[in-house]
Amino acid sequence: MALIVQKYGGTSVGxxxxxxxxxxxVARWHARGNQVVVVVSAMSGxxxxxxxxxxxxxxxxxPRELDVMVSTGEQVTIGLLAMALKDIGVKxxxxxxxxxxxxxxxxxxxARILKIDEDRMRADLNDGCVVVVAxxxxxxxxxxxxxxxxxxxxxxxxxxxxxxxxxxxxIYTDVDGVYxxxxxxxxxxxxxxxxxxxxxxxxxxxxxxVLQIRSVEFAGKYxxxxxxxxxxxxxxxxxxxTLITFEEDEGMEQAIISGIASSRDEAKxxxxxxxxxxxxxxxxxxxxxxxxxxxxxIVQNVGHDGLTDFSFTVQRGDYQKTLKxxxxxxxxxxxxxxxxxxxxxxxxxxxxxxxxxxxIASTAFRTLAEEGINIEMISTSEIKIxxxxxxxxxxxxxxVLHKAFGLDQAS
Numbered sequence: 001m002a003l004i005v006q007k008y009g010g011t012s013v014g015x016x017x018x019x020x021x022x023x024x025x026v027a028r029w030h031a032r033g034n035q036v037v038v039v040v041s042a043m044s045g046x047x048x049x050x051x052x053x054x055x056x057x058x059x060x061x062x063p064r065e066l067d068v069m070v071s072t073g074e075q076v077t078i079g080l081l082a083m084a085l086k087d088i089g090v091k092x093x094x095x096x097x098x099x100x101x102x103x104x105x106x107x108x109x110x111a112r113i114l115k116i117d118e119d120r121m122r123a124d125l126n127d128g129c130v131v132v133v134a135x136x137x138x139x140x141x142x143x144x145x146x147x148x149x150x151x152x153x154x155x156x157x158x159x160x161x162x163x164x165x166x167x168x169x170x171i172y173t174d175v176d177g178v179y180x181x182x183x184x185x186x187x188x189x190x191x192x193x194x195x196x197x198x199x200x201x202x203x204x205x206x207x208x209x210v211l212q213i214r215s216v217e218f219a220g221k222y223x224x225x226x227x228x229x230x231x232x233x234x235x236x237x238x239x240x241x242t243l244i245t246f247e248e249d250e251g252m253e254q255a256i257i258s259g260i261a262s263s264r265d266e267a268k269x270x271x272x273x274x275x276x277x278x279x280x281x282x283x284x285x286x287x288x289x290x291x292x293x294x295x296x297x298i299v300q301n302v303g304h305d306g307l308t309d310f311s312f313t314v315q316r317g318d319y320q321k322t323l324k325x326x327x328x329x330x331x332x333x334x335x336x337x338x339x340x341x342x343x344x345x346x347x348x349x350x351x352x353x354x355x356x357x358x359x360i361a362s363t364a365f366r367t368l369a370e371e372g373i374n375i376e377m378i379s380t381s382e383i384k385i386x387x388x389x390x391x392x393x394x395x396x397x398x399x400v401l402h403k404a405f406g407l408d409q410a411s
Contacts, residue, residue: 002167003035003125007135007157010044011174012231013077022172022231023084026130030090035125037164039135039157040081042073063108067137067147071097074134074153082132092130095121097137097145102156104138104146110292111138111146112214113155116163133160151212158215162222169224170241171211176230177242178203178210180407181260185395188408192242192258199258199350200226200244202384206261206348219244256353256360257405262398264345264391266296267319268376270311271326273336276303283333284310284326291325293318297346297379297388307336311377313388316342344376345394348386349401361385367404373397 006026013019022038030036041047050070054061078094085092100121104111121131135153138146148155154171161169175183177191178200195203197220204213210228219226229241274280285295298312314322319342330338354360364385368375373396377388389397402408 001033001035003037003164004029005037005039005157005161005164005166005169006172007039007153007170008041008172008231009153009174010041010046012172013040013081014044016080018231019077019080020084022081023088023090025172025231026081026085027088027090030130037121037125037131037133037160037166038081039133039153039160040074040077041135041153042070042077046073046076064144067108067111068145071134071137071145071147074136078132078134085130085132090130091128092132093124094132094134096134097156098139098143100133100160102138102159104140104148106140106142106144106146107292108144109147110149111140113138113148113159113218116159118160118163121160121164148214151215154212154215155218158218158222158224158226161224162218167225169219169226171215171226171228172231173210173228174230174232175210175228176233176239177228178244178259180258181398181402182262185262185398186260186402186408189402190407193240194243194245195258196245196352198383199352202348202350202381203259203261206263206346206350206384206386216244220246256357257349257351257407258353259350260347260398260401260405260407261350262345262347262394264394265316266313266344266346266388267316267322267340267342268311268313268344268388269319269322269326269338269340270309271330271335271338272309273307274310275333275335276306276308280333281310284329285312287325287329288314288322291321293322293325297377297386299377313344313346313377343391344388345391345397346386346388347394347397347401348384349405350384352383354383354385363404364401367400368397371396371400 008022082092082094101117103115104113124131135156136147140146158169178195179189181189183189201216204211204216226244227241296313301309373393375387379386
């Protein structure tokens with residue numbers, strides 16, 4: 001008997017029919033003698049609908065009240081799935097994040113999990129029940145409803161798997177695994193049988209929509225065995241999906257690059273004429289961090305005449321907030337002004353094989369140059385190279401890089 005945590009995304013529970021299919025799949029795992037915990041997202045489009053509704057009332061919705069509101073999406077789904085399971089003769093019980101007691105901090109809309117009380121879930125599992133938990137949400141010390149940010153249901157799934165010491169955490173989505181690139185952009189993209197946690201962490205942080213980055217971090221920290229599978233296949237068919245591994249297998253040497261990721265959710269901000277002195281980066285980025293904005297790529301140009309230009313990227317959703325935060329900063333440091341734009345994208349190549357192979361960067365830069373694609377910013381790590389380019393070239397860049405590194409060839 002194994003303890004399995006399954007997480008189903010919004011598309012997987014997007015209609016009554018799909019919820020019934022999820023129930024059948026869960027029932028099959030349960031019938032084999034497994035203990036099953038199911039984490040679900042809101043039905044596809046529901047969270048966006050609720051956020052749009054909130055913005056009709058308040059242009060910048062109050063974060064606490066927004067969390068109260070958007071958390072209702074998952075509450076609907078857990079009720080429906082528990083009903084669907086009971087309808088086919090499976091004992092089930094639904095729990096909101098607060099009922100489980102998924103304790104978080106009080107950073108509304110971006111809360112982090114601090115502790116999970118697993119006692120009630122364990123009692124239900126031992127009683128032969130399928131436990132259905134609302135993803136994306138928790139509760140703080142004061143009893144306020146909190147949400148974990150976009151894609152937070154993945155994090156809930158992995159966190160529950162860690163707390164319950166589950167044998168496997170299965171993330172069901174609308175694709176049957178992790179691909180070398182987005183198949184909608186590159187039809188020749190291939191599904192990977194395995195990918196290392198390091199690579200998945202980079203892919204998730206760089207725009208691959210398959211898994212949310214915090215869930216991958218959680219899985220890596222607590223050594224949770226993760227598998228990505230498709231929920232849109234027949235409930236009677238079990239694919240192998242992609243297993244995310246902790247070890248680099250022997251064949252990893254051949255696969256220099258595992259995948260190409262892209263993200264349009266980027267905005268670039270450049271502060272012109274910044275005094276070139278120690279501590280200036282902190283003076284600029286300190287207030288941005290205090291505003292709970294994640295900064296991605298940072299470039300500080302070589303100074304001339306005691307002045308320099310300072311550029312960085314943020315998520316597009318944080319763009320206006322960042323500009324507002326920087327207005328007093330620019331005056332305070334006597335910079336010349338701000339130039340900013342949202343029409344950029346980040347394209348990244350990822351692979352643990354980079355550690356032992358030279359010439360990856362030159363191949364990437366040559367490939368983009370041949371297509372006339374200008375690189376605005378570059379960032380590298382041990383296993384990835386990211387470039388910021390004009391948004392209109394995103395798909396072209398992904399396709400040509402995918403071909404240049406032979407990712408369309410079966411290994």
